Amino acid sequence: MTTSLERPDTTPGQAKTEPATTRAARKMSPNGHDNNGITRSFWLRDRKRRPSWDRTYALVLALVELILTSLGGLTSILVTDHPDAGFSDGFTVHPVSMYVWGLIVLPLGWSITFWGSRAYERRYLGIGTEEFKRVVRGGLIVVAVVSFVVMAFKYDLSRISVGTALLTAFGYVLFARCVARIVLYVIRRRGGASQQLLLVGTLPEAMEVYRAITRNPNAGLVPTGIFLTEGRAGARGVEAPVPLYAGRDLIEVVGEIGADTIAMCGTARQEEGGLRKLAWQLEGTGIDLVVAPQLTDVAGPRVHIRPVEGLPLLHVEEPTISGIGWVAKNLLDRVASALGLLVLSPLFAVIAIAIKISDPGPVFFRQPRVGREGNQFQVWKFRTMYSDAEERLALLADQNETDGLLFKIRNDPRVIPIGRFLRRTSLDELPQLINVLFGEMSLVGPRPLPAEDGDFLGDVRRRLLVRPGITGLWQVSGRSDLSWDDAVRLDLYYVDNWSLTFDLLILWRTLGVVLARRGAY
Structure with a gap:
């Protein structure tokens, strides 16, 4: 963690009395002409900073x-x-x-x-x-x-x-x-093909956007600095993962750190017309201007801009867990699970024989889980542990490597030899196609939690609005490598932003995660 906080410019009074975006907008445009908001000729634009x-x-x-x-x-x-x-x-x-x-x-x-x-x-x-x-x-x-x-x-x-x-x-x-x-x-x-962001706002707002962006390196957005609109006082004694700047001209900072995108975070205070003037100033420079409102867990399809008399209002739609898409999801679940059970039946027989050879006992493991709207059902899985695994759980409680309602040990001694292979390849989850066929689960959704954990409190209860799934956003984002808080956040994001396209994308990503064996143990 590194922090560098630049001191204000020495120009008397200007840094204290005039917002940075106003000073930036007053500067001359890169081609040497005053910027009056009229887009410059294509041939005169300065495109040096725009990444190729x-x-x-x-x-x-x-x-x-x-x-x-x-x-x-x-x-x-x-x-x-x-x-x-x-x-x-x-x-x-x-x-x-x-x-x-x-x-x-x-x-x-x-x-x-x-x-x-x-x-x-x-x-x-x-x-x-x-x-x-x-x-x-x-x-x-x-x-x-x-x-x-x-x-x-x-x-x-x-x-x-x-x-x-x-x-x-x-x-x-x-x-x-x-x-x-x-x-x-x-x-x-590997660090290429990315946009370099300068985050503008208060430190808490900028850090919230920073955390949201850096969770997904595949997005190609790399924060390289934070410009504090509240000055140095808001960051005194606080460490930040990127350099901090305050009291300077915004455009100069952008040029200094080589950023190609300015991200206005949260409620970054602007004087009347300041953001518009900043957009004018950036015309032809190749520098993008984006506004990151505090809607980090709301997907794009639910957010619509509805201008009223020149005022752009962000309208957040309610989550839609119904309609023709939901009917198509249910139909896909039933048809895919029936075909899957039919095609995979020879594989099921081979796995059953391997489990019996590894350890005498039942082939399947069944456990009460909580489904949609709190209804309980018995989940089907291939048994990957010794028959006395539940009795030995209390002896291993202090070795739990996760938090929240989960219990995971990377090298769990209760796992039978064939069970390690089944877990790494996720083959132990295949019998849950039976739950999908009966309508107790879905192909995609939050993972079902054990029923003995009782009545889920707070935000966790929102997971129960949809049927649990064999795979989900949590599984394709890290699985057991994620903390409980991250798992809940991803599950709630799925519930609030569900769509049939989202399900198909998760199914596609699941294939890569299973082949790579990431986060499975």
Whole structure:
């Protein structure tokens, strides 16, 4: 932990009487002209500070997708036959128009549509689901336009070939986006492809935003300093993980630390029009301005800006745990669990035999757990401990490595040999598909807690608004490596911001967590 607190500038009176954003707004713009709020010419903009990673990443992504959509057209040509095709030396002869459409027109259409859907913008790349939503939106536009053109102008094109080209190209693009995101995460974890943030506000507000941002290094947001709007007094005797600045010009600090984003935290006090003038000052500099209100546990889909007479009001919607999405979730649970039990039954038999060989006793472990709205049910799991594990629990209570309502020991002596493998690979959780089939659990949700822990108090009770799940946000964010407070925070975030897309994203992330065996013991 390091702290450096810069002293105020020596200019008499100015630092005390004039807010930093006003002084920043009064400064000359980087091109030497007074900033009157009119966007400068594209050719005069100073782009030196803007990081190049996003433009390079977007350009590479666009080129790869152009190649893949062309490959989708080629795939369609190779695997489908034109109704009027003839044969020459065993090869299907397609009209020239198919090659023009499949290898040139459609790929360019995909690229233009993705660009128009803003699927290459830095704010959406590598974080959340918005990037994929824009890709899907662009794909639907391409499908609609191509379908209209083919039918309206009666082009001599095979509808099967066109459909195959669209579907394969779309599949290739989604796969490329997934791979690109994984590569981007690896780069960000090594310190690259990130935005450098200067947090502006009081120390408590800035630290709250700091903690929220640094929980997810994959987001690519790296706080490099805190600018204290309340001056040095608010941080006296307090340690901070990044350097602290106060009493100086905001723009000078940004240039000094090399930040490319200014984040206004919480209720950072501004004089009338100060934030607007700061935004004007940053035009053309490549420095982003973001406002981080104290809504760190509310997801974007629940937050809407509703301007009233020029006043942007942040409207926070109520959590939606109903509707067509909830029906689709229930249907997905039942169908997936039934198919899973059918397909995995041979694996279940092998695991049962291994457990019996390791230790005589039941194959399954059943325990009362608390479900939705406090209803109790018996959870199904493969037994991974010796039969007398519950009796030996009291002897190990002082070795608990977690807090809250959890009990975990990294090298628990009660675990049978095959049980360690089952836990590391999460195979011991598979019988909970039975609970999902009966409607007691879901594929995705907060983990079910033991019933003997009694009536959950405070915020923990909110977990009971949804059915517990086999996997969840807690599992894909660290599992047993997280503290109880972090586990509760993640579960409450899931409950308050649930969506079907969120569930599908967690299921996708679960695959990577299981393969990596992170936090499982």
